[in-house]
Amino acid sequence: MQSKSLISVVFTLLFCLHSIAQENDKESKTDAIKSTDSLSIETQTSPAKSAKLESNYIDPLAPSRAAFYSAVLPGLGQAYNKKYWKIPIVYAALGTGIYFYIDNNNAYNRYRDAYKRRLAGYTDDEFYDKLSTDGLQNAQKQLRRNKEMSLLITIGLYALQIVDANVDAHLMQFNIDDNLSLAPHYNYNEMENCSNLGLTFNFKF
Numbered sequence: 001m002q003s004k005s006l007i008s009v010v011f012t013l014l015f016c017l018h019s020i021a022q023e024n025d026k027e028s029k030t031d032a033i034k035s036t037d038s039l040s041i042e043t044q045t046s047p048a049k050s051a052k053l054e055s056n057y058i059d060p061l062a063p064s065r066a067a068f069y070s071a072v073l074p075g076l077g078q079a080y081n082k083k084y085w086k087i088p089i090v091y092a093a094l095g096t097g098i099y100f101y102i103d104n105n106n107a108y109n110r111y112r113d114a115y116k117r118r119l120a121g122y123t124d125d126e127f128y129d130k131l132s133t134d135g136l137q138n139a140q141k142q143l144r145r146n147k148e149m150s151l152l153i154t155i156g157l158y159a160l161q162i163v164d165a166n167v168d169a170h171l172m173q174f175n176i177d178d179n180l181s182l183a184p185h186y187n188y189n190e191m192e193n194c195s196n197l198g199l200t201f202n203f204k205f
Helices: 002-055 060-074 076-080 088-118 131-173
Strands: 180-189 194-203
Touching: 002 180, 060 076, 060 131, 076 088, 088 131
Parallel strands: none
Antiparallel strands: 180 194
16 A cells, blocks of 8 residues: 555656656747747847947048049049049139149239330330330239139149038948938828928937
């Protein structure tokens, strides 16, 4: 009788241990599945996170680098910023300034040579029948001012394309996302039978 009761107790203990082992196996499998799912979710979201980090990457040396390139060779900073359509504008502006400088300089040299020949007593210069000696002197002063103005404008255009490359490089790295936005909104107010217009400014930390 005691042996039967002992056997029944042993079987009961074995059954309990077996059920506990099954429960532990189920829990371990569930934990493994959860860990695998979380790993796959992290793997799937990691490219988006990396893309976001790449999109928010700021190179602090980019503006100075673009300005340096434009200083070395006009238009090179615009090419560095991938604003290729600005390169013809840069060279057209600089070319126009250089053209007027050269043209005024050549005209100035012509009037100066004629003025020197007048002072030397010659009457065979190309302006002899058109301008007097005082007229040649006044023409030289005017052309010298035009030449200096053309040079200053050309230098200003050269500096302007450097500033343009620097500003473009700054604006290309300007961060625009959902955390900072300004958007117009429109809605119809049924209670007052009117339309509402406005601006919504969002700033999230």
